[in-house]
Amino acid sequence: MAEIHPAGDPTRPIPPEVDRVAASRAAVAARRARAELKSQIAAGRRSAESVLDEGSRDPNGAAGTLRVTDFLLSIPAIGVTKMHSTLERLEISEVKRLGGLGRHQRERLRGFLRERARLSAKGRTARLTVLAGPTAVGKGTVSAYIREHYPDVLFSVSATTRAPRPGEVDGVHYFFVDDAEFDRMVEAGELLEWAVVHNRSRYGTPRRPVEEALAAGRSVLLEIDLQGARQVRASAPDSLLVFLAPPSWDELVRRLIGRGTEAPEEQQRRLETAKVELAAESEFDRTVVNVTVQDAAREVVELMNLPARA
Numbered sequence: 001m002a003e004i005h006p007a008g009d010p011t012r013p014i015p016p017e018v019d020r021v022a023a024s025r026a027a028v029a030a031r032r033a034r035a036e037l038k039s040q041i042a043a044g045r046r047s048a049e050s051v052l053d054e055g056s057r058d059p060n061g062a063a064g065t066l067r068v069t070d071f072l073l074s075i076p077a078i079g080v081t082k083m084h085s086t087l088e089r090l091e092i093s094e095v096k097r098l099g100g101l102g103r104h105q106r107e108r109l110r111g112f113l114r115e116r117a118r119l120s121a122k123g124r125t126a127r128l129t130v131l132a133g134p135t136a137v138g139k140g141t142v143s144a145y146i147r148e149h150y151p152d153v154l155f156s157v158s159a160t161t162r163a164p165r166p167g168e169v170d171g172v173h174y175f176f177v178d179d180a181e182f183d184r185m186v187e188a189g190e191l192l193e194w195a196v197v198h199n200r201s202r203y204g205t206p207r208r209p210v211e212e213a214l215a216a217g218r219s220v221l222l223e224i225d226l227q228g229a230r231q232v233r234a235s236a237p238d239s240l241l242v243f244l245a246p247p248s249w250d251e252l253v254r255r256l257i258g259r260g261t262e263a264p265e266e267q268q269r270r271l272e273t274a275k276v277e278l279a280a281e282s283e284f285d286r287t288v289v290n291v292t293v294q295d296a297a298r299e300v301v302e303l304m305n306l307p308a309r310a
Protein backbone atom coordinates (compact mmCIF):
# COMPACT_ATOMS: atom_id res chain seq x y z
CA MET A 1 0.00 0.00 0.00
CA ALA A 2 1.32 3.45 -0.91
CA GLU A 3 2.28 5.54 2.05
CA ILE A 4 0.75 8.98 2.29
CA HIS A 5 3.20 11.48 3.63
CA PRO A 6 2.11 14.47 5.69
CA ALA A 7 1.34 17.48 3.51
CA GLY A 8 2.30 15.42 0.45
CA ASP A 9 5.95 15.84 1.35
CA PRO A 10 7.77 12.50 0.90
CA THR A 11 10.71 13.71 2.96
CA ARG A 12 8.59 14.18 6.11
CA PRO A 13 8.22 11.08 8.24
CA ILE A 14 4.78 9.65 8.94
CA PRO A 15 4.07 9.71 12.67
CA PRO A 16 3.80 6.18 14.00
CA GLU A 17 0.25 4.96 14.69
CA VAL A 18 0.81 4.97 18.46
CA ASP A 19 1.77 8.68 18.39
CA ARG A 20 -1.40 9.53 16.50
CA VAL A 21 -3.51 7.61 19.00
CA ALA A 22 -1.75 9.35 21.88
CA ALA A 23 -2.23 12.74 20.21
CA SER A 24 -5.93 12.21 19.71
CA ARG A 25 -6.30 11.04 23.31
CA ALA A 26 -4.47 14.14 24.47
CA ALA A 27 -6.79 16.31 22.36
CA VAL A 28 -9.85 14.72 23.95
CA ALA A 29 -8.37 15.21 27.44
CA ALA A 30 -7.60 18.86 26.66
CA ARG A 31 -11.16 19.47 25.45
CA ARG A 32 -12.51 17.90 28.62
CA ALA A 33 -10.21 20.03 30.78
CA ARG A 34 -11.42 23.18 29.02
CA ALA A 35 -15.06 22.15 29.42
CA GLU A 36 -14.42 21.58 33.13
CA LEU A 37 -12.86 25.04 33.47
CA LYS A 38 -15.88 26.63 31.80
CA SER A 39 -18.30 24.87 34.07
CA GLN A 40 -16.25 25.90 37.12
CA ILE A 41 -16.45 29.55 36.07
CA ALA A 42 -20.16 29.25 35.31
CA ALA A 43 -20.88 27.71 38.71
CA GLY A 44 -18.77 30.30 40.53
CA ARG A 45 -16.32 27.62 41.63
CA ARG A 46 -13.41 29.38 39.91
CA SER A 47 -13.02 33.10 39.39
CA ALA A 48 -12.63 34.17 35.76
CA GLU A 49 -9.56 36.17 36.74
CA SER A 50 -7.76 33.15 38.16
CA VAL A 51 -8.39 31.27 34.88
CA LEU A 52 -7.01 34.24 32.95
CA ASP A 53 -3.86 34.13 35.13
CA GLU A 54 -3.49 30.40 34.67
CA GLY A 55 -3.74 30.88 30.91
CA SER A 56 -0.89 33.36 30.85
CA ARG A 57 1.29 31.18 33.09
CA ASP A 58 0.74 28.07 30.96
CA PRO A 59 -0.29 28.97 27.39
CA ASN A 60 -0.43 25.30 26.35
CA GLY A 61 -2.56 24.16 29.28
CA ALA A 62 -6.35 23.97 29.54
CA ALA A 63 -6.78 27.66 30.44
CA GLY A 64 -4.14 28.82 27.95
CA THR A 65 -5.86 27.09 25.05
CA LEU A 66 -9.35 28.29 26.00
CA ARG A 67 -10.82 30.64 23.38
CA VAL A 68 -11.60 34.14 24.68
CA THR A 69 -15.11 33.79 23.22
CA ASP A 70 -15.80 30.60 25.21
CA PHE A 71 -14.15 32.13 28.26
CA LEU A 72 -16.43 35.17 28.28
CA LEU A 73 -19.55 33.09 27.54
CA SER A 74 -18.89 30.91 30.60
CA ILE A 75 -19.21 33.97 32.87
CA PRO A 76 -22.74 34.21 34.26
CA ALA A 77 -24.81 37.01 32.67
CA ILE A 78 -22.55 37.36 29.61
CA GLY A 79 -24.44 36.32 26.50
CA VAL A 80 -23.39 36.26 22.84
CA THR A 81 -24.15 39.96 22.19
CA LYS A 82 -22.31 41.14 25.29
CA MET A 83 -19.39 38.84 24.45
CA HIS A 84 -19.02 40.30 20.91
CA SER A 85 -19.29 43.92 22.07
CA THR A 86 -16.86 43.36 24.96
CA LEU A 87 -14.18 41.83 22.74
CA GLU A 88 -14.60 44.62 20.22
CA ARG A 89 -14.27 47.27 22.93
CA LEU A 90 -11.22 45.56 24.45
CA GLU A 91 -9.71 45.22 20.97
CA ILE A 92 -9.25 41.49 21.26
CA SER A 93 -9.74 39.31 18.21
CA GLU A 94 -12.36 36.58 18.59
CA VAL A 95 -9.94 33.90 17.40
CA LYS A 96 -7.60 34.51 20.33
CA ARG A 97 -7.02 32.03 23.10
CA LEU A 98 -6.24 33.12 26.68
CA GLY A 99 -2.61 32.03 26.43
CA GLY A 100 -2.13 34.01 23.23
CA LEU A 101 -3.23 37.40 24.53
CA GLY A 102 -0.73 40.22 24.45
CA ARG A 103 0.15 41.91 27.73
CA HIS A 104 -2.08 44.93 27.07
CA GLN A 105 -5.00 42.79 25.94
CA ARG A 106 -4.69 40.69 29.08
CA GLU A 107 -4.62 43.77 31.29
CA ARG A 108 -7.69 45.24 29.54
CA LEU A 109 -9.52 41.96 30.02
CA ARG A 110 -8.47 41.84 33.68
CA GLY A 111 -9.73 45.41 34.18
CA PHE A 112 -13.07 44.43 32.66
CA LEU A 113 -13.37 41.39 34.96
CA ARG A 114 -12.51 43.42 38.05
CA GLU A 115 -14.97 46.15 37.23
CA ARG A 116 -17.70 43.54 36.85
CA ALA A 117 -16.75 41.97 40.18
CA ARG A 118 -16.76 45.38 41.85
CA LEU A 119 -20.15 46.33 40.45
CA SER A 120 -21.72 43.04 41.40
CA ALA A 121 -20.28 43.35 44.93
CA LYS A 122 -21.72 46.86 45.35
CA GLY A 123 -24.68 47.13 47.62
CA ARG A 124 -24.19 43.70 49.13
CA THR A 125 -24.13 43.49 52.88
CA ALA A 126 -21.19 42.27 54.95
CA ARG A 127 -21.31 38.59 55.48
CA LEU A 128 -19.91 35.88 57.60
CA THR A 129 -17.77 33.51 55.53
CA VAL A 130 -16.54 30.15 56.72
CA LEU A 131 -13.49 28.50 55.17
CA ALA A 132 -13.27 24.79 55.86
CA GLY A 133 -11.98 21.69 54.11
CA PRO A 134 -10.28 18.35 54.60
CA THR A 135 -7.11 17.74 56.54
CA ALA A 136 -3.92 18.82 54.72
CA VAL A 137 -5.75 20.68 51.95
CA GLY A 138 -3.79 23.82 52.80
CA LYS A 139 -6.39 25.83 54.73
CA GLY A 140 -3.80 27.27 57.08
CA THR A 141 -1.54 28.34 54.20
CA VAL A 142 -4.40 29.93 52.28
CA SER A 143 -5.59 31.85 55.32
CA ALA A 144 -2.05 32.96 56.17
CA TYR A 145 -1.78 34.30 52.60
CA ILE A 146 -5.08 36.15 52.97
CA ARG A 147 -3.96 37.65 56.28
CA GLU A 148 -0.80 38.95 54.67
CA HIS A 149 -2.16 40.21 51.35
CA TYR A 150 -5.73 41.25 52.10
CA PRO A 151 -5.66 43.35 55.24
CA ASP A 152 -9.32 44.30 54.67
CA VAL A 153 -10.39 40.79 55.58
CA LEU A 154 -11.21 40.53 59.22
CA PHE A 155 -10.27 37.20 60.75
CA SER A 156 -12.03 35.95 63.80
CA VAL A 157 -9.60 35.03 66.60
CA SER A 158 -10.63 31.69 68.11
CA ALA A 159 -10.34 30.56 71.69
CA THR A 160 -8.48 27.28 72.19
CA THR A 161 -7.42 25.02 75.02
CA ARG A 162 -4.25 23.92 73.20
CA ALA A 163 -0.88 25.34 74.21
CA PRO A 164 0.64 28.09 72.09
CA ARG A 165 3.24 27.02 69.54
CA PRO A 166 6.50 28.96 69.28
CA GLY A 167 5.79 32.35 67.74
CA GLU A 168 2.05 32.31 68.42
CA VAL A 169 0.74 35.37 70.20
CA ASP A 170 -2.20 35.36 72.60
CA GLY A 171 -5.02 37.48 71.20
CA VAL A 172 -3.52 37.45 67.69
CA HIS A 173 -3.41 33.80 66.59
CA TYR A 174 -5.71 32.48 69.31
CA PHE A 175 -6.99 33.32 72.75
CA PHE A 176 -5.21 30.62 74.74
CA VAL A 177 -7.47 29.61 77.59
CA ASP A 178 -7.59 26.76 80.11
CA ASP A 179 -10.38 24.17 80.35
CA ALA A 180 -12.21 26.05 83.10
CA GLU A 181 -12.31 29.27 81.09
CA PHE A 182 -13.45 27.40 77.96
CA ASP A 183 -16.25 25.76 80.01
CA ARG A 184 -17.28 29.18 81.26
CA MET A 185 -17.39 30.62 77.73
CA VAL A 186 -19.55 27.71 76.53
CA GLU A 187 -21.95 28.02 79.45
CA ALA A 188 -22.26 31.79 79.09
CA GLY A 189 -23.16 31.35 75.40
CA GLU A 190 -20.13 33.39 74.38
CA LEU A 191 -19.17 31.07 71.53
CA LEU A 192 -20.82 31.10 68.12
CA GLU A 193 -19.62 27.52 67.60
CA TRP A 194 -17.06 25.22 69.14
CA ALA A 195 -15.63 21.74 68.61
CA VAL A 196 -13.03 19.26 69.79
CA VAL A 197 -10.57 19.06 66.91
CA HIS A 198 -8.38 16.00 66.13
CA ASN A 199 -9.68 14.39 69.35
CA ARG A 200 -7.48 16.70 71.33
CA SER A 201 -8.14 20.33 72.14
CA ARG A 202 -11.25 22.48 72.06
CA TYR A 203 -11.56 25.43 69.68
CA GLY A 204 -14.34 27.99 69.48
CA THR A 205 -15.33 31.28 67.82
CA PRO A 206 -16.11 34.14 70.23
CA ARG A 207 -19.53 35.46 69.24
CA ARG A 208 -19.26 39.16 70.18
CA PRO A 209 -16.43 40.34 67.90
CA VAL A 210 -18.06 38.63 64.92
CA GLU A 211 -21.45 40.21 65.57
CA GLU A 212 -19.92 43.64 66.14
CA ALA A 213 -17.90 43.49 62.92
CA LEU A 214 -20.91 42.43 60.86
CA ALA A 215 -23.01 45.19 62.40
CA ALA A 216 -20.28 47.68 61.42
CA GLY A 217 -20.49 46.44 57.82
CA ARG A 218 -17.27 44.41 57.79
CA SER A 219 -17.11 40.90 56.38
CA VAL A 220 -15.54 38.30 58.63
CA LEU A 221 -13.70 35.09 57.77
CA LEU A 222 -13.71 32.05 60.04
CA GLU A 223 -11.09 29.37 59.39
CA ILE A 224 -12.57 26.49 61.34
CA ASP A 225 -13.13 22.74 61.12
CA LEU A 226 -16.11 20.98 59.52
CA GLN A 227 -18.03 20.45 62.74
CA GLY A 228 -17.80 24.18 63.43
CA ALA A 229 -18.87 24.99 59.86
CA ARG A 230 -22.03 22.92 60.35
CA GLN A 231 -22.86 24.78 63.55
CA VAL A 232 -22.43 28.15 61.84
CA ARG A 233 -24.72 27.00 59.04
CA ALA A 234 -27.36 26.13 61.64
CA SER A 235 -27.06 29.31 63.69
CA ALA A 236 -26.36 31.83 60.89
CA PRO A 237 -28.14 30.50 57.78
CA ASP A 238 -27.16 33.50 55.64
CA SER A 239 -23.45 32.86 56.14
CA LEU A 240 -21.38 31.68 53.18
CA LEU A 241 -19.71 28.30 53.51
CA VAL A 242 -16.64 27.87 51.32
CA PHE A 243 -15.12 24.43 50.90
CA LEU A 244 -11.41 24.36 50.12
CA ALA A 245 -10.83 21.25 47.98
CA PRO A 246 -7.61 19.60 46.79
CA PRO A 247 -7.03 19.44 43.01
CA SER A 248 -7.37 15.64 43.29
CA TRP A 249 -7.39 12.83 45.81
CA ASP A 250 -3.81 11.85 44.83
CA GLU A 251 -2.66 15.38 45.49
CA LEU A 252 -4.29 15.37 48.91
CA VAL A 253 -2.50 12.11 49.75
CA ARG A 254 0.77 13.62 48.53
CA ARG A 255 0.28 16.73 50.68
CA LEU A 256 -0.63 14.67 53.71
CA ILE A 257 2.27 12.24 53.38
CA GLY A 258 4.59 14.98 52.14
CA ARG A 259 4.30 16.84 55.43
CA GLY A 260 6.24 13.93 56.93
CA THR A 261 5.09 14.95 60.39
CA GLU A 262 2.91 11.91 61.11
CA ALA A 263 3.71 8.21 61.65
CA PRO A 264 2.30 5.71 59.06
CA GLU A 265 -0.67 4.64 61.25
CA GLU A 266 -1.53 8.28 61.92
CA GLN A 267 -1.25 9.02 58.18
CA GLN A 268 -3.67 6.16 57.46
CA ARG A 269 -6.08 7.45 60.09
CA ARG A 270 -5.94 10.95 58.61
CA LEU A 271 -6.55 9.61 55.10
CA GLU A 272 -9.67 7.86 56.35
CA THR A 273 -10.78 11.11 58.00
CA ALA A 274 -10.01 13.03 54.80
CA LYS A 275 -12.30 10.70 52.80
CA VAL A 276 -15.18 11.44 55.13
CA GLU A 277 -14.34 15.15 55.12
CA LEU A 278 -14.27 15.31 51.31
CA ALA A 279 -17.78 13.94 51.23
CA ALA A 280 -18.95 17.07 53.11
CA GLU A 281 -18.38 19.26 50.04
CA SER A 282 -22.04 19.07 49.03
CA GLU A 283 -23.05 20.79 52.29
CA PHE A 284 -21.14 23.91 51.24
CA ASP A 285 -22.25 26.88 49.14
CA ARG A 286 -19.07 27.16 47.10
CA THR A 287 -15.93 25.18 46.39
CA VAL A 288 -12.52 26.72 45.85
CA VAL A 289 -9.93 24.32 44.44
CA ASN A 290 -6.53 24.87 46.01
CA VAL A 291 -4.30 24.60 42.95
CA THR A 292 -2.07 27.51 43.92
CA VAL A 293 -2.27 29.32 47.24
CA GLN A 294 -2.41 32.73 45.55
CA ASP A 295 -5.37 31.86 43.30
CA ALA A 296 -7.26 30.06 46.04
CA ALA A 297 -6.81 33.04 48.38
CA ARG A 298 -8.05 35.46 45.74
CA GLU A 299 -11.09 33.33 44.99
CA VAL A 300 -12.01 33.17 48.66
CA VAL A 301 -11.66 36.93 48.98
CA GLU A 302 -13.73 37.50 45.84
CA LEU A 303 -16.45 35.30 47.23
CA MET A 304 -16.47 37.50 50.33
CA ASN A 305 -17.28 40.42 48.01
CA LEU A 306 -14.23 42.42 48.88
CA PRO A 307 -12.26 44.29 46.24
CA ALA A 308 -9.34 42.12 45.14
CA ARG A 309 -5.93 43.70 45.65
CA ALA A 310 -3.50 41.17 44.27
Ligand code: 5GP
Pocket: 139, 158, 159, 162, 193, 194, 195, 197, 203, 204, 205, 223, 224, 225, 226, 227, 228, 229
Ligand atom coordinates in the same frame (compact mmCIF):
# COMPACT_ATOMS: atom_id res chain seq x y z
P1 5GP B 1 -4.28 24.38 64.83
O1 5GP B 1 -4.21 23.72 66.20
O2 5GP B 1 -3.37 23.70 63.84
O3 5GP B 1 -4.09 25.87 64.91
O4 5GP B 1 -5.77 24.17 64.28
C1 5GP B 1 -6.30 22.90 64.18
C2 5GP B 1 -7.67 22.96 63.53
O5 5GP B 1 -8.60 23.67 64.34
C3 5GP B 1 -7.74 23.62 62.16
O6 5GP B 1 -8.33 22.68 61.28
C4 5GP B 1 -8.65 24.81 62.36
O7 5GP B 1 -9.47 24.98 61.21
C5 5GP B 1 -9.50 24.39 63.53
N1 5GP B 1 -10.00 25.55 64.28
C6 5GP B 1 -9.33 26.68 64.60
N2 5GP B 1 -10.12 27.53 65.27
C7 5GP B 1 -11.36 26.96 65.33
C8 5GP B 1 -12.60 27.37 65.89
O8 5GP B 1 -12.77 28.45 66.44
N3 5GP B 1 -13.62 26.49 65.79
C9 5GP B 1 -13.51 25.27 65.17
N4 5GP B 1 -14.60 24.51 65.10
N5 5GP B 1 -12.34 24.87 64.62
C10 5GP B 1 -11.26 25.69 64.71
